[in-house]
Amino acid sequence: MRDARQLIRITATLTALTLGLAACGGDDKSEGDGGDDPKAVASSEGDPDTWPLTGLPVQGGDSAEQDHPVLVLKLDNTEASSPQVGLSHADLVVEELVEGGITRLAAFYYSDIPGDVGPVRSLRASDIGIVAPVDGAMVASGGFGETVKRINDAGIRIFNEGSAGYYREASRSAPYNLFTDMKKVAKAAEDGEEARPVDYLPWGTEGDLPDGKPANTLTADFGSHATSWTFQNGTYVNQNSHAASGDEFPADSVLVLRVEVGDAGYTDPAGNPVPETLFEGSGRAQLFHGGQVVEGTWSKDKLDSALELETKDGKLTVPAGRVWIELVPVDAKGGSVTFGK
Known part of the structure; x- marks a missing residue:
């Protein structure tokens, strides 16, 4: 999947160069033609000027090519998890079924990496289809052995308890007291190859x-x-x-x-x-x-x-x-x- 990320980066660069050359011979347009509302701008797949998990334009001179993958954190979604921390920083959230008819959240972080997030819970095999399209890395408390093997076999990296950033919140009871500092996870996930994932949605x-x-x-x-x-x-x-x-x-x-x-x-x-x-x-x-x-x-x-x-x-x-x-x-x-x- 790393090769795929590099290919996306190369393609995006060539696209940007092509657009730049075309602009030299085209009609002049002001920088404000798209309007002031950032949501008015649609993204194209692999566009380095838009975020892959929201389609929104990159602002403030930042780049959608990051030196860390999309980080997908498994978040408890029961009353015992209250209050959940860090959800407002997520780019996108997927709610999935787990045992007993309850749900768990897969919170995607890429454009905005917060500090503390939690409570962090365990992996499910369902996560493969949720995370793999953007070559994401999973942030979780662990998982059943066969599930961990399947996720590893799918080429998905896992950051679990014991990895950088994890700690137990003293004011909460286990297993709802496991938290992590996502900034530390993002740092640990860096691979020295800045790239932009494909768009998660059209x-x-x-x-x-x-x-x-x-x-x-x-x-x-x-x-x-x-x-x-x-x-x-x-x-x-x-x-x-x-x-x-x-x-x-x-x-x-x-x-x-x-x-x-x-x-x-x-x-x-x-x-x-x-x-x-x-x-x-x-x-x-x-x-x-x-x-x-x-x-x-x-x-x-x-x-x-x-x-x-x-x-x-x-x-x-x-x-x-x-x-x-x-x-x-x-x-x-x-x-x-x-x-x-």
């Missing part, structure tokens, strides 16, 4: 969206846990978030993907079968943005393939911004999605 603008149905509320039900959202003042507010006040994830869009769920092949300490989200193939998709929902389908050829979205009329893009992805089991597996005006 980015576009709000103007690219087809007409949808009114949907100011939605609930993604995983079985024993449901996450509810309300569209307020231009963003989606998680009504049952465990994040610390002021540290909630600011979702510009919520993308619901209906997924098949298999059996990971082992049980948790309580004897519950551990599910495995099968994040490849295809399924139904619902993109919630601006108080509306657009219906479509998703597809991924392989676990490490980029996600593609379509409607009956063609390709579907996601407006650049912060996105929360709900990987909800199909109806036969006990999942459901409801929304209202």
